[in-house]
Amino acid sequence: MFAPSVQASVSVWRRSQWGYGEKVNPEVSSSERLVDRLGRTTIVDPLADAIQPALRSALDGTGPLAPLKDVLHGTPLNHPLHPALTDIPVGAWSLAAVFDCLELLGRREYQAAADLSIGVGLAGAIAAVATGLAEWSDTMGEPKRLGTWHALLNTLGAGAYVSSLVLRSRGRRGVAIATALGGYALVGMAGYLGGELAFGLHVGAKHVAPPLFPPSDFTPVLADAELPLGSHKRVDLGGIPVLLSRGASGAVHAVAAVCTHRGGPLDEGEFADGCVRCPWHGGRFSLADGRVIEGPPVFPLARFETRLHDGQIELRAFT
Numbered sequence: 001m002f003a004p005s006v007q008a009s010v011s012v013w014r015r016s017q018w019g020y021g022e023k024v025n026p027e028v029s030s031s032e033r034l035v036d037r038l039g040r041t042t043i044v045d046p047l048a049d050a051i052q053p054a055l056r057s058a059l060d061g062t063g064p065l066a067p068l069k070d071v072l073h074g075t076p077l078n079h080p081l082h083p084a085l086t087d088i089p090v091g092a093w094s095l096a097a098v099f100d101c102l103e104l105l106g107r108r109e110y111q112a113a114a115d116l117s118i119g120v121g122l123a124g125a126i127a128a129v130a131t132g133l134a135e136w137s138d139t140m141g142e143p144k145r146l147g148t149w150h151a152l153l154n155t156l157g158a159g160a161y162v163s164s165l166v167l168r169s170r171g172r173r174g175v176a177i178a179t180a181l182g183g184y185a186l187v188g189m190a191g192y193l194g195g196e197l198a199f200g201l202h203v204g205a206k207h208v209a210p211p212l213f214p215p216s217d218f219t220p221v222l223a224d225a226e227l228p229l230g231s232h233k234r235v236d237l238g239g240i241p242v243l244l245s246r247g248a249s250g251a252v253h254a255v256a257a258v259c260t261h262r263g264g265p266l267d268e269g270e271f272a273d274g275c276v277r278c279p280w281h282g283g284r285f286s287l288a289d290g291r292v293i294e295g296p297p298v299f300p301l302a303r304f305e306t307r308l309h310d311g312q313i314e315l316r317a318f319t
């Protein structure tokens, strides 16, 4: 199961927005151009292509990490876990940089605090790496490449911090501090790419189809007779794609038809046991209330109030 084109379509959007080709929109900053180039250069593809399939088979189906998959994505929390965990190393290493600078200014009493902060950052980085790899495992195209650069820079940064700790243990504090500050710069660059992945390419963000606000008055969307028992249909509610379903009891349910993970078309998914399985990465949602039953999605689907009126199925936002 794999998303055919959502990441690719994001890349197309970025390029058309930026007028890509040889003509770059002059309004685009040099850092954005660099990010775009990193996203398009294929130099990291062999590395990513070697790691990603093994990672996916470990996380999917009967793979050894499959029981951890939902936790790594943050599904039980209804919130992506990776961005929250990255705060641990970033925060700890920021403190270490402050303590190191104080030491350079002659305040040697901050040495132990700096060393401890680096250790805490490294411990937090392990959890951040695990959740980040799970997030990256189902990316394609530009997000996959940027994610690879993000991981490479973070790996170099963490390596610098490990070296710095070793140097500190040998009493070579000056070189150790310089190494740690170098690691901080690398982690900062990695963080910039992480922000681009989350906010520019929406990896890990909630996907919803615009417009965001459904009508507050009941709106007819389908003749009741066109939704027999056990069937489902995609309908339009004021521009919002909605998945209508009617279970064995005859009750009609209405949830958003766009998967909150990466925007997969849920009406093309598999329907069983009162749930729909997304055709792209296998996330499963309850049709009755939109809850996430199985990751990688973390956010539930929007649901809509239903009623039958004059032979029509009508929907509106829950009030």
Ligand code: FES
Pocket (backbone or CB within 6 Å): 003, 259, 260, 261, 262, 263, 264, 278, 279, 280, 281, 282, 283, 295, 296, 297
């Ligand atoms: S788009 Fe990934 S599970 Fe639906």
